Amino acid sequence: MRTFLTPPSVLAYVAIATIFSVSAADPPLSSKPSESPQFLRLHRNEDGGPVALETAVVRYGHGQNQSDQPTHVDLVAAVHIGEREYFSTLNKLFQTYDAVLYELVAPPNARIPQAGGKPSGAIGTAQQGLTKLLGLQFQLDEINYKARNFVHADLSPRQFSAAMQRRGESWWTMFSKLMQESMDRANGEGKKNSPDLSLGDLFGIVFGSNRELRMKRLLAEQFSDMEVLTTAFGGEDGSSLITDRNTAALSVLRQQLQKGSKSIAIFYGAAHMHDFDQRLRKDFNLEPTEAVWLEAWNLRDPTPQPK
Numbered sequence: 001m002r003t004f005l006t007p008p009s010v011l012a013y014v015a016i017a018t019i020f021s022v023s024a025a026d027p028p029l030s031s032k033p034s035e036s037p038q039f040l041r042l043h044r045n046e047d048g049g050p051v052a053l054e055t056a057v058v059r060y061g062h063g064q065n066q067s068d069q070p071t072h073v074d075l076v077a078a079v080h081i082g083e084r085e086y087f088s089t090l091n092k093l094f095q096t097y098d099a100v101l102y103e104l105v106a107p108p109n110a111r112i113p114q115a116g117g118k119p120s121g122a123i124g125t126a127q128q129g130l131t132k133l134l135g136l137q138f139q140l141d142e143i144n145y146k147a148r149n150f151v152h153a154d155l156s157p158r159q160f161s162a163a164m165q166r167r168g169e170s171w172w173t174m175f176s177k178l179m180q181e182s183m184d185r186a187n188g189e190g191k192k193n194s195p196d197l198s199l200g201d202l203f204g205i206v207f208g209s210n211r212e213l214r215m216k217r218l219l220a221e222q223f224s225d226m227e228v229l230t231t232a233f234g235g236e237d238g239s240s241l242i243t244d245r246n247t248a249a250l251s252v253l254r255q256q257l258q259k260g261s262k263s264i265a266i267f268y269g270a271a272h273m274h275d276f277d278q279r280l281r282k283d284f285n286l287e288p289t290e291a292v293w294l295e296a297w298n299l300r301d302p303t304p305q306p307k
Helices: 010-018 084-094 123-134 155-168 171-186 197-207 211-223 227-233 240-256 272-283
Strands: 040-046 048-059 072-078 099-102 151-152 264-268 285-299
Touching: 010 264, 040 211, 048 211, 048 272, 084 264, 084 285, 123 211, 123 227, 151 240, 155 240, 197 211, 240 264, 240 272, 264 272, 264 285
Parallel strands: 072 264, 099 151, 099 264
Antiparallel strands: 040 048, 048 072, 048 285
């Protein structure tokens, strides 16, 4: 009987909020403009067991009206902690673009913290703690933000604080909104895909073997349920966390297009991508044309070592 911790544990949603804040055959993209492609998924094997947490790179273009040298915009969804190979793949991918628009609530000319440096603030401390807990790597430590084609496309701390104040938001109200949405879904008021955390799950994490793998699998189940985040922070009213920051990124996108950039990546957290998808369609007349999936977390059982 799975009765322990319903709705999903506070730990899981603190982890989701932390990551959110600062390969098999690709599924076919929808032919209906009103539908959004998937940007984060939990890939399973034929028996239903978890194989990997994967993020998508979705290409947007002008379809049949594109020229001989088409302009395309790729939405590169990210989770901010992942396997070292995941970030290495992204670094190689980013070399192929004219411009990579990246998220970071910081002044435009801020220096990216060096790998291994002391984390700044509670969120930075939590993120680095989570990487150690799961045996993963932190995005700011692995991605080459010094690349010439990297372009800051986010709010500054002052602009973000002003956006929160204008909307009457605070970190507490946003966390409360997230928890309310999770409780509504647990009580049957919304679609619920992720399982509850059982007493057996908790016992296995604390006392079982392969604790890193168990914890990764548990959190991957929660992360893959993106509707919790998009419902809590998207919608008509929007939020400073998604709506205002995405507005800043798309303003930079317009600047890059005016400069003549033909190949552009928007490198943002996966929770931002539904809003980006809608705005690229509506405001830029771009449509998704293809997708590639990248493995962010390896969730396979370890291969037995030969004796």
